[in-house]
Amino acid sequence: MKQEASHFEEIYQANYPRVIRICRGYVNGDEQLAKDLAQEVFIKVWRCLATFRNESSIATWIYRITVNTCLLQLRKKKYHNNAKALETYSETEEEEGPSKEKQLKKMYQCINTLSEENRGIILLELEGLPQKEIATVIGFSHEAIRVRVHRIKNSLTKCVQNDGI
Template sequence: MTIDFYNRFIRENTGIINKICRAYTDTDEDYEDYFQEVCLQLWRSHSFFEDKSAVATWVYRVALNVCLTHFKKAKKRVETGSLKEIDMLRTETDATEAEQFEQLYKAIKKLKEIDRAIIILYLEDKSYKEIAEILGIKTNHVGVKVNRIKNTLKQLIHG
């Protein structure tokens, strides 16, 4: 791994990789595995990056693909009944910002894979056009999905 590769693809995009890996894992151990796998896949495929899109867009795509692939494999091994109860997401009026952030991520983890990807990109302040480009869907579909996802998250968090 060269320092140029590390700076351009990993260091400058660590926040992106962190958020995506966090949304698809429940434990620190899984998070570290996903993060390493994303970095490895970026290294393996960086020679195919053609500068037709922003580096961050490409990193999002790679990270999402890696995390979705691993998440689907892990999901097959775990029974769906092992998910935590929705009641754990209920907020108290005096919840701290950190607690609210944690509740949001717990709720995001309960979403469908594509919905997770959309909301993570949305929370990263990506435009609907950028989200559509990264995920390969239509821009107007992104807007509809974002509104539905917001409503679902409100339901999960507030009951």
């Protein structure tokens, strides 16, 4: 049991920063909800770790759990339709600051206008996950992911540049 806990702790430490960032991206920056979702992800990892089949890397498996957990939350709460939550989050941040920070906020606002699938793809891409792994996590072919990433990036660039959220 002690060895299992130690192994889980290593997995947790290695993957938590990415999991929390992905969760934050899905919930429009709501830090508390992102932490709750990340906790739920790691509870699932703990419960299912013994049944992990090593068909992919453990990180890919955890990303899949993260994406599924976040999508389930969005469906339950219809969080993605709540534009007021995004506006409230944006308004609480100080308006003054470096333009790079404003562009980053704008980019995340634009990301939140994407479909659930596209949002998942681009959040994993932003995490630096190789496109082949994203294809495994999302369940698409590598070629489909390459095309989607390209289209999503073009769409986000236009959105950020044109203030068109």
